[in-house]
Amino acid sequence: MRERIEEPAPTSSSAGWPWPPEDSVVVAVRSVTKKFVLRHTRSMKEAFVWLITGRRGDLSERFKALDDVSFDIRRGETVALLGLNGSGKSTLLKLISGVMRPDGGEVATRGRVAGLIEVGAGFHPDLTGRDNVFLNGAILGMTQQEIEDKFDDIVAFSEIEQFIDTEVKFYSSGMYLRLAFSVAIHTSPDIFLVDEILAVGDEPFQQKCMAKIEEMVGQGRTLVVVSHELDKVATLCDRGILLEHGRMVLDGPVQDAVRHLRGGH
């Protein structure tokens, strides 16, 4: 969770945008760029020449996983981040969650953010499921008392009671997902982020998660989803943001984004 900015100082990267955003905006992504290093294998000779010529230039090449992406999400919106493999969806979701920072631009959120981004993220492998509920709950902004009050419900939703005192390094990816999803929903997030990882759950659990997500949407919470299951996201979300090679190429009704992605334009 992040109770992030209420009023960040305007920066050059947000110039031209009204800032801070109005109250109904719960996610603001403004001129965001994220670069990663492309790793190449260099020969000893290349490295030697680079060294003796005074380390001029860069041995590694950087590429933009996200390039000047801007949009606002309002309270209660259901948004799908769509795009082909490597288009930058998960990176964008990580920036919104706060586990990663942009190299340029601004990302701001209003309210409690929780969700499932990577299986096992926020869990300590050597601790038991029980200890991880407390650890993860605290990371997501719950008080000790809140976690104690919700502990039984968290475990019951995950259906892994039997293994709650087992170290999570022995969990299967589906078991991780069950516990992580259960903790996340019990934090009552204002903004719920879900990456593809629901896919590791078995079908009954996936259906239970979907029902829970729909219930949260019904309560007016904001949802941002990354998925390749286009039919599923088209049912769940109203709005689609389509990325191509890190650039936003469409922001509109989810059906339009899905059609575009499927090549229908």
Ligand SMILES: Nc1ncnc2c1ncn2[C@@H]1O[C@H](COP(=O)(O)OP(=O)(O)OP(=O)(O)O)[C@@H](O)[C@H]1O
């Ligand atoms: N930590 C990282 N270090 C280096 N490169 C990264 C890192 N994270 C992502 N990338 C690269 O950034 C690009 C975008 O990755 P990202 O995972 O955001 O794409 P995606 O749209 O979610 O893809 P997919 O649909 O395959 O999950 C890819 O080229 C990926 O290799």
